[in-house]
Amino acid sequence: MITPSVSDPSPRRRSEKSRSATLSAALELCAENGYGKVTIEAIAARAGVSKKTIYRWWSTKGAILLDAVTELVASGSPLPDTGDIEADLRTHIGSLVRLFTSPVIGPAYTGILAELLHDERLARAVNDELVIPRVALVYQRMRGAQEQGQLPPDADLPLAVEMMYGPLYYRHALGRSYPDEQRIETLVAHVMRALRTPAPS
Template identity: 60%
Template sequence: MITSPSSQRRSERSRRATLEAALELCTEKGYGRVTVEAIAARAGVSKKTIYRWWPSKGAVLLEAFTDGFIGATPFVDTGDIASDLRTHINSAVRVASTPPYGPAYAGILSELHHDGALAEAVQEQLVGPRFAAAEERLRKAQRQGWIPAGANLPLAVEMLYGPVYYRHILCKPPHDEATVAALVDHVLRALGAVAGGGREPDIS
């Protein structure tokens, strides 16, 4: 059935209201106390509507977090791979550790160990695409001559993100900008990356 433009707009408004309500409630009450009923009441939609679009509250919050996380953590290309990675990782740390997205992220990480469907969705909607985007940014730097051709880019991505996840999962204080800079420099050195900021690498 073809949906009319007006009903599409109503559906998008309902979707946004649901995601925003879920984030608000998670910040106010904590992930464990959020229910689909409460989300529906806050968003002004029916519980049936939520279950038509999402299988669980975890799925609602995952979509809300993923939307915000991807929008706030782009992979820019200024010509300086170290600076670009620092920008990305610092943005990721801020989004994952502060409201409204931080409480949702913490709850999702806890819940996925008990919910196989949510764990699969996290991999498909968040982790997989982000890792692929990070690897592509490194591959572009590789094509530009900043990173050696034989470098293990998938491992480098794990090295970049691993410490961030580690601190979040263990409820340690998030990395500050100096620590992020040290992390990025360490990973790039491990890759054998060319030093020199934004200057053109010597690929002769």
């Protein structure tokens, strides 16, 4: 039996290196040429991997770019728990805006949103891998704030999450500029005010 060494990496390490190279290559090509001009062939050539290797993990370029965007959003949009729900939501929404307006993620995310309109499989993946986990994260943080008495016990938290994210998706889908720091503060303040206002009977 041959013991793997630094110079003879295990299959798992080789696979992870190829996967990481593929995701990086896809994002780079999308930023350079636009989503529509990205091809599996170009990604394979840039990443230094075979097309067979790529198709072992992904069926389309949209799936590759979704994986890349999902990883960066998960790591780059923290939702802290400082004890101040309003401040924590401002931090979270602000980090999302910076990600979606970055030259690395922005073009890929725009292309994915356009593609999912006529790719049902990609649409499901976007929902399952990107949207639902982020919504759940914000919901759980708001639920914690509710339990701490920062939000009313009857506050409609699922609706509040939609109110928080809705303007971001709306602006991105229509190609409008994202809110600046002051507008983000206003957005969060309005959502918090709506949560704390008793619903009409």
